[in-house]
Amino acid sequence: MKILLLGPQGSGKGTQAKRIAEEYGLAHVSTGDMLRAEAASESDLGRRVGEIMSRGDLVPDDLMVDIIRNRLDRDDARDGFILDGFPRTDAQAEALEAMLAETGRDLDVVFELQVGDETSVERMRGRAQTEGRADDTEEAMRRRLELYHRETAPLSQRYLARGILVGIHGERTVDEVFAEIQRTLDELESRSVA
Ligand code: AMP
Numbered sequence: 001m002k003i004l005l006l007g008p009q010g011s012g013k014g015t016q017a018k019r020i021a022e023e024y025g026l027a028h029v030s031t032g033d034m035l036r037a038e039a040a041s042e043s044d045l046g047r048r049v050g051e052i053m054s055r056g057d058l059v060p061d062d063l064m065v066d067i068i069r070n071r072l073d074r075d076d077a078r079d080g081f082i083l084d085g086f087p088r089t090d091a092q093a094e095a096l097e098a099m100l101a102e103t104g105r106d107l108d109v110v111f112e113l114q115v116g117d118e119t120s121v122e123r124m125r126g127r128a129q130t131e132g133r134a135d136d137t138e139e140a141m142r143r144r145l146e147l148y149h150r151e152t153a154p155l156s157q158r159y160l161a162r163g164i165l166v167g168i169h170g171e172r173t174v175d176e177v178f179a180e181i182q183r184t185l186d187e188l189e190s191r192s193v194a
Contacts (some may be wrong), residue, residue, distance in 0.1 A: 005084050029082065042128050
Protein backbone atom coordinates (compact mmCIF):
# COMPACT_ATOMS: atom_id res chain seq x y z
CA MET A 1 0.00 0.00 0.00
CA LYS A 2 1.18 3.48 -0.87
CA ILE A 3 -0.22 6.02 1.54
CA LEU A 4 0.16 9.77 1.89
CA LEU A 5 -0.70 11.74 5.02
CA LEU A 6 -1.56 15.42 4.77
CA GLY A 7 -2.25 17.67 7.73
CA PRO A 8 -0.96 20.76 9.49
CA GLN A 9 1.57 20.80 12.30
CA GLY A 10 0.04 19.24 15.40
CA SER A 11 -2.56 17.27 13.46
CA GLY A 12 -1.09 14.00 14.74
CA LYS A 13 0.42 13.11 11.38
CA GLY A 14 3.70 11.72 12.71
CA THR A 15 2.00 9.68 15.44
CA GLN A 16 -0.51 8.17 13.04
CA ALA A 17 2.12 7.51 10.38
CA LYS A 18 4.19 5.50 12.87
CA ARG A 19 1.20 3.40 13.91
CA ILE A 20 0.11 2.75 10.34
CA ALA A 21 3.67 1.75 9.39
CA GLU A 22 3.87 -0.72 12.29
CA GLU A 23 0.41 -2.18 11.84
CA TYR A 24 0.68 -2.67 8.06
CA GLY A 25 4.42 -3.28 7.73
CA LEU A 26 5.11 -0.21 5.61
CA ALA A 27 8.20 1.98 5.39
CA HIS A 28 7.61 5.19 7.35
CA VAL A 29 9.05 8.02 5.28
CA SER A 30 9.14 11.19 7.36
CA THR A 31 10.98 14.02 5.64
CA GLY A 32 11.03 16.02 8.90
CA ASP A 33 12.85 13.15 10.68
CA MET A 34 15.25 12.70 7.75
CA LEU A 35 16.08 16.41 7.67
CA ARG A 36 16.54 16.60 11.44
CA ALA A 37 19.00 13.68 11.22
CA GLU A 38 20.88 15.49 8.44
CA ALA A 39 20.95 18.71 10.49
CA ALA A 40 22.28 16.82 13.52
CA SER A 41 25.13 15.37 11.45
CA GLU A 42 26.55 18.89 11.06
CA SER A 43 27.55 18.33 7.47
CA ASP A 44 27.54 21.41 5.21
CA LEU A 45 24.18 20.34 3.90
CA GLY A 46 22.97 19.71 7.45
CA ARG A 47 23.88 23.22 8.50
CA ARG A 48 22.04 24.73 5.56
CA VAL A 49 18.98 22.61 6.16
CA GLY A 50 19.06 23.30 9.91
CA GLU A 51 18.98 27.05 9.33
CA ILE A 52 16.01 26.81 6.99
CA MET A 53 14.13 24.55 9.39
CA SER A 54 14.72 26.71 12.45
CA ARG A 55 13.04 29.61 10.64
CA GLY A 56 10.07 27.42 9.81
CA ASP A 57 10.72 27.82 6.09
CA LEU A 58 10.57 25.09 3.48
CA VAL A 59 13.67 23.31 2.23
CA PRO A 60 14.05 23.81 -1.58
CA ASP A 61 11.99 21.50 -3.77
CA ASP A 62 14.89 20.08 -5.80
CA LEU A 63 16.69 18.92 -2.68
CA MET A 64 13.50 17.38 -1.25
CA VAL A 65 12.78 15.57 -4.49
CA ASP A 66 16.31 14.08 -4.52
CA ILE A 67 15.93 12.93 -0.93
CA ILE A 68 12.58 11.27 -1.62
CA ARG A 69 13.74 9.69 -4.86
CA ASN A 70 16.62 7.99 -3.03
CA ARG A 71 14.40 6.92 -0.17
CA LEU A 72 11.65 5.43 -2.33
CA ASP A 73 14.26 3.51 -4.34
CA ARG A 74 15.28 1.54 -1.28
CA ASP A 75 14.08 -2.05 -0.99
CA ASP A 76 11.90 -1.57 2.06
CA ALA A 77 9.81 1.02 0.21
CA ARG A 78 9.35 -0.93 -3.03
CA ASP A 79 5.98 -2.39 -2.16
CA GLY A 80 4.60 -0.03 0.39
CA PHE A 81 5.26 3.18 2.22
CA ILE A 82 3.62 5.92 4.16
CA LEU A 83 4.71 9.44 3.29
CA ASP A 84 4.67 11.88 6.19
CA GLY A 85 5.66 15.47 5.41
CA PHE A 86 6.09 15.13 1.64
CA PRO A 87 4.87 16.55 -0.70
CA ARG A 88 4.44 20.05 0.69
CA THR A 89 4.29 22.05 -2.56
CA ASP A 90 2.82 21.69 -6.04
CA ALA A 91 6.24 21.06 -7.54
CA GLN A 92 6.89 18.25 -5.03
CA ALA A 93 3.51 16.68 -5.74
CA GLU A 94 4.20 16.75 -9.49
CA ALA A 95 7.64 15.23 -9.00
CA LEU A 96 6.23 12.49 -6.79
CA GLU A 97 3.65 11.53 -9.38
CA ALA A 98 6.30 11.39 -12.09
CA MET A 99 8.75 9.31 -10.07
CA LEU A 100 6.08 6.81 -9.01
CA ALA A 101 4.85 6.53 -12.59
CA GLU A 102 8.41 5.71 -13.73
CA THR A 103 8.33 2.59 -11.58
CA GLY A 104 4.71 1.73 -12.29
CA ARG A 105 3.55 2.75 -8.86
CA ASP A 106 0.80 5.07 -7.67
CA LEU A 107 -0.69 6.32 -4.42
CA ASP A 108 -3.59 4.24 -3.08
CA VAL A 109 -4.99 6.70 -0.60
CA VAL A 110 -4.34 10.18 0.81
CA PHE A 111 -5.54 10.91 4.33
CA GLU A 112 -6.03 14.51 5.30
CA LEU A 113 -5.97 14.99 9.07
CA GLN A 114 -8.17 18.00 9.70
CA VAL A 115 -7.62 20.17 12.75
CA GLY A 116 -8.29 23.88 13.28
CA ASP A 117 -5.52 26.45 13.66
CA GLU A 118 -6.16 26.84 17.38
CA THR A 119 -5.66 23.14 18.04
CA SER A 120 -2.66 23.09 15.75
CA VAL A 121 -0.96 25.96 17.61
CA GLU A 122 -1.92 24.57 21.02
CA ARG A 123 -0.43 21.17 20.17
CA MET A 124 2.73 22.73 18.72
CA ARG A 125 3.19 24.73 21.93
CA GLY A 126 2.65 21.62 24.03
CA ARG A 127 5.23 19.74 22.00
CA ALA A 128 7.64 22.68 22.24
CA GLN A 129 7.67 22.23 26.01
CA THR A 130 8.32 18.51 25.95
CA GLU A 131 10.54 18.14 22.87
CA GLY A 132 12.05 21.60 22.45
CA ARG A 133 12.66 21.42 18.72
CA ALA A 134 14.73 24.19 17.11
CA ASP A 135 11.71 25.27 15.06
CA ASP A 136 9.40 25.57 18.06
CA THR A 137 9.77 29.33 18.49
CA GLU A 138 6.52 31.31 18.21
CA GLU A 139 7.74 32.92 15.02
CA ALA A 140 8.72 29.66 13.34
CA MET A 141 5.47 28.02 14.43
CA ARG A 142 3.50 30.86 12.82
CA ARG A 143 5.57 30.60 9.67
CA ARG A 144 5.11 26.82 9.43
CA LEU A 145 1.35 27.15 9.72
CA GLU A 146 1.24 30.00 7.21
CA LEU A 147 3.21 27.92 4.69
CA TYR A 148 0.98 24.93 5.33
CA HIS A 149 -2.11 26.92 4.39
CA ARG A 150 -0.49 28.58 1.41
CA GLU A 151 1.57 25.78 -0.14
CA THR A 152 0.43 22.43 1.23
CA ALA A 153 -3.29 22.51 2.03
CA PRO A 154 -4.23 23.21 -1.64
CA LEU A 155 -2.66 19.86 -2.61
CA SER A 156 -5.74 18.10 -1.24
CA GLN A 157 -7.67 19.34 -4.31
CA ARG A 158 -5.45 17.32 -6.60
CA TYR A 159 -6.13 14.10 -4.66
CA LEU A 160 -9.82 14.91 -4.28
CA ALA A 161 -10.06 15.20 -8.06
CA ARG A 162 -8.44 11.78 -8.39
CA GLY A 163 -10.90 10.26 -5.94
CA ILE A 164 -8.27 9.09 -3.44
CA LEU A 165 -8.66 11.74 -0.72
CA VAL A 166 -10.13 10.70 2.63
CA GLY A 167 -10.74 13.46 5.16
CA ILE A 168 -10.26 12.52 8.81
CA HIS A 169 -11.52 14.62 11.70
CA GLY A 170 -8.32 15.02 13.72
CA GLU A 171 -9.55 16.67 16.89
CA ARG A 172 -10.09 13.38 18.65
CA THR A 173 -7.95 10.91 20.56
CA VAL A 174 -5.06 9.12 18.85
CA ASP A 175 -6.96 5.81 19.13
CA GLU A 176 -10.14 7.20 17.61
CA VAL A 177 -8.30 8.72 14.67
CA PHE A 178 -6.32 5.53 14.12
CA ALA A 179 -9.49 3.40 14.21
CA GLU A 180 -11.00 5.48 11.43
CA ILE A 181 -7.85 5.25 9.31
CA GLN A 182 -7.84 1.49 9.85
CA ARG A 183 -11.41 1.14 8.63
CA THR A 184 -10.47 2.77 5.34
CA LEU A 185 -7.27 0.76 4.94
CA ASP A 186 -8.94 -2.55 5.77
CA GLU A 187 -11.63 -1.80 3.22
CA LEU A 188 -9.00 -0.98 0.58
CA GLU A 189 -7.12 -4.19 1.37
CA SER A 190 -10.21 -6.35 1.08
CA ARG A 191 -11.10 -4.70 -2.21
CA SER A 192 -7.66 -5.39 -3.67
CA VAL A 193 -7.78 -9.04 -2.59
CA ALA A 194 -11.28 -9.54 -4.01
P1 AMP B 1 7.98 18.29 9.99
O1 AMP B 1 8.64 17.47 11.04
O2 AMP B 1 7.29 17.47 8.94
O3 AMP B 1 7.06 19.34 10.57
O4 AMP B 1 9.13 19.07 9.21
C1 AMP B 1 9.98 19.96 9.90
C2 AMP B 1 10.59 20.95 8.93
O5 AMP B 1 11.36 20.27 7.94
C3 AMP B 1 9.62 21.81 8.13
O6 AMP B 1 9.18 22.93 8.86
C4 AMP B 1 10.49 22.19 6.93
O7 AMP B 1 11.42 23.19 7.26
C5 AMP B 1 11.27 20.90 6.68
N1 AMP B 1 10.56 19.99 5.75
C6 AMP B 1 10.06 18.76 6.03
N2 AMP B 1 9.52 18.20 4.95
C7 AMP B 1 9.65 19.11 3.94
C8 AMP B 1 9.27 19.13 2.57
N3 AMP B 1 8.62 18.11 2.00
N4 AMP B 1 9.58 20.25 1.85
C9 AMP B 1 10.24 21.29 2.39
N5 AMP B 1 10.62 21.33 3.68
C10 AMP B 1 10.33 20.25 4.46
